[in-house]
Amino acid sequence: MTTENSNTQEIQPRSILSYIWDLPNICSLAGLCCTLLAIYFIILGHYSAAMIGMIWAVAFDWADGLIARRMKGRTGSDGLFGGQLDLLIDIVSYGVTPAILLLSYGKFDPIFLPGAFLMLVAGVIRLSYFSTFGLADGAKYTGLAIDNNNIALVFIFLFEGLFGSGVFSIILYVSGLSLAALNVSQIKTPKLSGNPINVVLLAAYTLGMTAIYGWKLL
Numbered sequence: 001m002t003t004e005n006s007n008t009q010e011i012q013p014r015s016i017l018s019y020i021w022d023l024p025n026i027c028s029l030a031g032l033c034c035t036l037l038a039i040y041f042i043i044l045g046h047y048s049a050a051m052i053g054m055i056w057a058v059a060f061d062w063a064d065g066l067i068a069r070r071m072k073g074r075t076g077s078d079g080l081f082g083g084q085l086d087l088l089i090d091i092v093s094y095g096v097t098p099a100i101l102l103l104s105y106g107k108f109d110p111i112f113l114p115g116a117f118l119m120l121v122a123g124v125i126r127l128s129y130f131s132t133f134g135l136a137d138g139a140k141y142t143g144l145a146i147d148n149n150n151i152a153l154v155f156i157f158l159f160e161g162l163f164g165s166g167v168f169s170i171i172l173y174v175s176g177l178s179l180a181a182l183n184v185s186q187i188k189t190p191k192l193s194g195n196p197i198n199v200v201l202l203a204a205y206t207l208g209m210t211a212i213y214g215w216k217l218l
Helices: 016-021 023-044 047-070 076-105 110-133 147-162 165-183 196-217
Strands: 140-142 188-190
Touching: 016 023, 016 076, 023 047, 023 076, 047 076, 047 147, 047 196, 076 110, 076 147, 076 165, 110 140, 110 165, 147 165, 147 196
Parallel strands: none
Antiparallel strands: 140 188
8 A cells, every 4th residue: 555645746946037037026026126125215214215115015916916826827836936035025025115114214223122122923823823824714915914014105295295204204204104004913804906997996096196196206
C-alpha cells in the first residue's frame, strides 16, 4: 500500500528573475516604483507629488489582481509568488509610507514616533492576519484592508491648505491612528478590488486626484 497522494502535485520553482516577466507581477513592481517616488517626495516635503505616487500605488495594486484573475495559463508557482510579492509590497506601500508621511509632516518630531509605530504595527498585523486566515466566509475582509489607508489619506490631504501645519499635523495624527484601529478591528468589509466596477471607480478617483494634485504642483 502506498502513502503517496497521487492528487498532490509539487510546485517546481523557476529561476528567481523569471517571475518578473509575469504581467501581474510587473504591475505590482510598477506600484512599488510609485511607492518609492511617494516616499522620496514625502521626505523632501513635496506632499502633492507624494499623494500622486500613493494613489497610483493603489491603482497598480488593484490592476495586478484584476489581470491575474483574467489571465489564462498562469502556473501555480506564478500565483504563489505573486501573492507573496503583493504582500511584501503592501507592507511598504500601505504601512511604511503612511508612517513616514506622518513623521515627515510632523517635522520628524519624536512625538510623532508612537503614532507612526502604531500605524506600522497595525499594518503588519493586518497583513499577517489576512495571509494566515484569508477572507471571512470567503467574501469579506476582517478589519479594514490597508490599501484603504492610502485612499483615505490622499483624500484627507486635499484639505491641508485649510489649516495651519500644526493643526493639520494633529488631524493627520488622529486620522492615521483611526485608520490603524480600523485595520485591526473586527469589522467586516467587502473586497472592493475584486469588483470590476470598483476598479473603474478607483481609476476615476486616481485620475481625478492626479489632476488635482498635479494642478497644485503648477
